[in-house]
Amino acid sequence: MQTLCLASLLVSAIGSMSQAQTWQPSSPTASGATSWSRLQALPPGTALHLNGHPHTTCSFLRADTDSITCGRESHERTYPRAGIRSVKLAHRTRSTLTGLGIGAGTGAILGFAVGTRKDSFFGDNAFRGGIAGVFAAIGGVAGTPVGYLTDFTAGSAIYRAP
DSSP states (O other), X not given: OXXXXXXXXXXXXXXXXXXXXXOOOOOHHXXXXXXXXXXXXXXXXXXXXXXXXXXXXXXXXXXXXXXXXXXXXXXXXXXXXXXXXXXXXXXXXHHHHHHHHHHHHHHHHHHHHHHOOSXXXXXXXXXXHHHHHHHHHHHHXXXXXXXXXXXXXXXXXXXXXX
16 A cells, blocks of 8 residues: 555656746747747757657757757757758656656556455465565666657647648
């Protein structure tokens, strides 16, 4: 029971962390539509997902009227605006922590179910907490890279091609 409560607390804490304040562009309805000018207003170093040609994640440096430049000062790549369908903010840390929480919570629930036995030599449900803890650790280890690699909590689109 304690492990299940701990897993629930962990999932709640990670959910609260994912709600933390990060830089968010103004709402699309405020300017009429997501526009290239919002992209130009981003601070350098912002992590972005570019969708289209190419489909990549990069560190924003600057944008002008017909292209976006990403990378580091020593290694820059410029992508033409015509090939970009949409641009989203990247949230890898939030996705990683959310993946960890989902994996650990799922593992704890499965471990709790597996550890619930009435025929144990040591008494009813003797190892349920330990088994739930082990499954939670395995689930967390499995969910962390999934969250990082997929970045499934990426932000809303800053720019969408017309």
